[in-house]
Amino acid sequence: MDRQPPERWLNPHLAAILGATVAPAFLRYIAPLPTRPAQGFGKWSAHQGIAKLALGCLASVHVLRDEFFDAYRIPGFSMSLKADLLRAKTEEDVKDAYIKAIGLKAYNKTLVDIRTKEIWFEAKGFPTPPVVMFAQLLFYVRNARKLGEQIPPFLCVIDTEKAAIMETANALPILDDKLIKWPKSGSKIEKSLAIQLAPYIETHFVVYQLDTYERDFINAIKSAISAGKIIRTPITPDNLRQVFDKWVGMIGEELTGVAPTDYALLFFADIMHDGKKAAVQDLPAKLLHDGDKPVFFLNGVMYELNSLHGYRNFWAIYHRPPDEEYRRYLIERRDSLLPLNEREFKGAFYTRLSVVDKAYDELAAVLGKNWQQRYIVWDMCCGVGNLEVKHSNYHNVFMSTIDQADINIMRAAHTCVGATIFQYDYLNDDVNEFGLIDYSMTSKMPVALQTAIADATAKKRGAKKILILINPPYAEATSTDNAASKGVDRSKTGVARSKFASAGMDGYGKASNELFTQFLARVHKEIPTATVATFGKLKYVNSQAFEEFRKVWQAKYLGGFVVHSRAFDGLKGDFPIGFLIWDTSRPEPITEIVTDVLDRNAAYVGDKTFTNIENDLLLSTWPIRPKANKTPALPLKGAVEPATTTADLRGTNWSDGAIGWFNCAGNDLQQASRLTMILSSGFASGRGFFINKDNLWQVAVMFAVRRLIKPTWLNDRDQFLQPNQQLTDEFKNDCLVWTLFNGANYTAAVEKIRWNGADWPLTNHFLPFTEAEVGAKTAFASNFMTTYMSKLKLSAEANAVMAEGRKLFRHYHQQKFGRTIVDEFKLGRSDVGWWQIRRALKANLANELTDFDPLDAKYNMLSEKLSPQVFDLGFLPE
Numbered sequence: 001m002d003r004q005p006p007e008r009w010l011n012p013h014l015a016a017i018l019g020a021t022v023a024p025a026f027l028r029y030i031a032p033l034p035t036r037p038a039q040g041f042g043k044w045s046a047h048q049g050i051a052k053l054a055l056g057c058l059a060s061v062h063v064l065r066d067e068f069f070d071a072y073r074i075p076g077f078s079m080s081l082k083a084d085l086l087r088a089k090t091e092e093d094v095k096d097a098y099i100k101a102i103g104l105k106a107y108n109k110t111l112v113d114i115r116t117k118e119i120w121f122e123a124k125g126f127p128t129p130p131v132v133m134f135a136q137l138l139f140y141v142r143n144a145r146k147l148g149e150q151i152p153p154f155l156c157v158i159d160t161e162k163a164a165i166m167e168t169a170n171a172l173p174i175l176d177d178k179l180i181k182w183p184k185s186g187s188k189i190e191k192s193l194a195i196q197l198a199p200y201i202e203t204h205f206v207v208y209q210l211d212t213y214e215r216d217f218i219n220a221i222k223s224a225i226s227a228g229k230i231i232r233t234p235i236t237p238d239n240l241r242q243v244f245d246k247w248v249g250m251i252g253e254e255l256t257g258v259a260p261t262d263y264a265l266l267f268f269a270d271i272m273h274d275g276k277k278a279a280v281q282d283l284p285a286k287l288l289h290d291g292d293k294p295v296f297f298l299n300g301v302m303y304e305l306n307s308l309h310g311y312r313n314f315w316a317i318y319h320r321p322p323d324e325e326y327r328r329y330l331i332e333r334r335d336s337l338l339p340l341n342e343r344e345f346k347g348a349f350y351t352r353l354s355v356v357d358k359a360y361d362e363l364a365a366v367l368g369k370n371w372q373q374r375y376i377v378w379d380m381c382c383g384v385g386n387l388e389v390k391h392s393n394y395h396n397v398f399m400s401t402i403d404q405a406d407i408n409i410m411r412a413a414h415t416c417v418g419a420t421i422f423q424y425d426y427l428n429d430d431v432n433e434f435g436l437i438d439y440s441m442t443s444k445m446p447v448a449l450q451t452a453i454a455d456a457t458a459k460k461r462g463a464k465k466i467l468i469l470i471n472p473p474y475a476e477a478t479s480t481d482n483a484a485s486k487g488v489d490r491s492k493t494g495v496a497r498s499k500f501a502s503a504g505m506d507g508y509g510k511a512s513n514e515l516f517t518q519f520l521a522r523v524h525k526e527i528p529t530a531t532v533a534t535f536g537k538l539k540y541v542n543s544q545a546f547e548e549f550r551k552v553w554q555a556k557y558l559g560g561f562v563v564h565s566r567a568f569d570g571l572k573g574d575f576p577i578g579f580l581i582w583d584t585s586r587p588e589p590i591t592e593i594v595t596d597v598l599d600r601n602a603a604y605v606g607d608k609t610f611t612n613i614e615n616d617l618l619l620s621t622w623p624i625r626p627k628a629n630k631t632p633a634l635p636l637k638g639a640v641e642p643a644t645t646t647a648d649l650r651g652t653n654w655s656d657g658a659i660g661w662f663n664c665a666g667n668d669l670q671q672a673s674r675l676t677m678i679l680s681s682g683f684a685s686g687r688g689f690f691i692n693k694d695n696l697w698q699v700a701v702m703f704a705v706r707r708l709i710k711p712t713w714l715n716d717r718d719q720f721l722q723p724n725q726q727l728t729d730e731f732k733n734d735c736l737v738w739t740l741f742n743g744a745n746y747t748a749a750v751e752k753i754r755w756n757g758a759d760w761p762l763t764n765h766f767l768p769f770t771e772a773e774v775g776a777k778t779a780f781a782s783n784f785m786t787t788y789m790s791k792l793k794l795s796a797e798a799n800a801v802m803a804e805g806r807k808l809f810r811h812y813h814q815q816k817f818g819r820t821i822v823d824e825f826k827l828g829r830s831d832v833g834w835w836q837i838r839r840a841l842k843a844n845l846a847n848e849l850t851d852f853d854p855l856d857a858k859y860n861m862l863s864e865k866l867s868p869q870v871f872d873l874g875f876l877p878e
Helices: 006-017 023-030 042-060 062-072 081-087 091-102 130-146 191-201 210-227 240-250 260-271 309-317 324-337 340-346 353-367 404-413 447-457 499-504 509-513 515-526 544-552 669-675 696-708 729-740 784-789 796-813 819-825 834-843 853-872
Strands: 119-123 154-158 162-167 206-209 286-290 293-298 301-304 375-379 397-401 420-423 465-470 531-536 556-564 576-583 592-598 604-611 660-664 676-679 688-691 750-755 758-762
Touching (some): 081 091, 081 210, 119 130, 119 210, 130 154, 130 162, 162 210, 206 309, 324 404, 353 465, 353 531, 353 556, 509 544, 515 531, 660 669, 669 676, 669 696, 696 729, 729 853, 796 853
Parallel strands (some): 375 465, 465 531
Antiparallel strands (some): 162 206, 293 301, 660 676, 750 758
């Protein structure tokens, strides 16, 4: 194959070999590439993510992969050993894959599959037990030894899934054992010999499953060759999570009866031990030994391993204990190893010290340089104490946490020595049936802290002020992730059932469902004069759902910053986390706050204003919302999928004159990007309204406005507002066309959908073309949209989208789809919707090429026209 530009040779090969679902997406981004490496690859950077995904698929395309990588030298892309092994067809392919991955230079292939001065390899072209492969390799070692040939210091066995390595010296004693009957030929090795050898060698070789240990294996082999010994992988802050996950799979799950929340404690007991004695004292869990057998001790219970195989293999790969410089940091990172649901409830998301530094800078700027002397600090969800490690006067610091294990970890790591640290469940302890605080109920609260609170509340002369410094948990009883489309009710009802939420939060509205605001509410009642410095999401400042909360919880805003959520280890998503300081002794309505903006590295990048808008000015309160009638309707969870949930099922009744359902949950960018859609029947979880001829224009405007502007980490909580001026007909019509050809237009036509023991039809009222325009073979059940649009004057941009869309509709009606596509997208009727047409054509690309680029280009031009108007017309703040 000559070096031709990608668009001239990749297209036919990829389309044939990879299939249509990968090739077109790949080619769309590969086509603009320079035709020669000398021209550079700057255009790669903009599409590196999709390119990398597509290139990963080339693992199965031998010729193309080698040609492409050789021709273009793409930075950051490399094929793994595992990927090469997936392509291996013969034992020789397996050998070559390992030779390439290890980078062997001086080797030969003889009876020993791969032979170097330092190491001999036995290879198989299929998964084989390591002890069987070692038996064959030891046969050759035994013969070489008899002939006086040089024996390598290491032996390695390899197949398509795994590799194992052993020091030759560990196997030498069995070569002279006269009870072992060695065959006359290596090809005669049988499992019976392997069974004889197993007790002698199984504890000496290390197995590396390539799915998870490929890099460790390659490093071990290279170190064996260069240093003459197997160097184990160190445990560091960089690989802590990966090591822990592998420890759970190989060791933790072999401990019967251990709760997943306790794995982290047992893991630290294991890694902070050198096999003979503990390297760190006073850890909550202990590693002990019964002879040579390790056992674990936690909370008065002894845990034994069901099997030692995984334990021995794990510690043959990793080095313990970690270097002393890392030990304290690793122990303090227990929070990152907890199961996700546990972390949400306990707020166990490590705050990086760079962010803590900024928080202390902000506190000094707001409260004065000597604030640490003048304020008593209480962190009632301290975790392992990383918010307090920057404090210089621990005698003024009180730290409490729900989890006793956190306290044990802090004491073992000597964290915040001098501070008063105690176990306390802030949302449940000392709360009586009336929601009042009574410290005598548990007697857990230190007397000194009780006195400080009482003195501060009474404004006693000379009393220190109270600063609540917290990064509280953020779990909530209901969220947008608990959608009915999940098929199950995932509501975290345990959140709302805390004692304080049940008895002490009347009047707080939906805020009583969230742990974060439960903390703020109890502080408000318990210490009404406190200064509160808290990390948290911004919805308590400007979310529509928290209007009732803000009527009760009022405080003077003193200052703060927002920082990218990725600055907190373990948090997923991209959104702002605010560190905001409030004086609760000076109640003021929350109207507008201005914050500094820090990026994920805690560097200042600008300012941001967050505004609390009254509900009657929000976009969600703008449209006409028709009422449901008593006519039964099919509740959907997708375009052509019926509801599967039974909890809080919505969408089961129709509405007079309705043509579909507009789902518009929430009023901010974060929710709009995921929960704005149009369906041909009711949505199973509600949070929207029916569409009819009177409100269609408002639906189109809201749909477009909510989806045109993409959420970023900084704007995702910005609220949509009602327009601040009269909307033109051109804007309304542009929005309608934009909506009709958007991917979240899920309107569809289906002959019947089975739900609740009956067959239900779906009628599509959102077809923008007539039967004649698209060449449909049968009449459409509804011509609502063409009739509606016949009265509209469309802009040039909207007409261009319609023209390209019409071509795709016509192209669809010329196709004959296979049964799989017909069944998947329910294509039994001619009046199918845009969602069905787009999906079916893309699924059929292997058989019939469909060019979506012309429509995409015109649609993007319409998007570029509409996007600035979202801000110009006041739908979003600048």
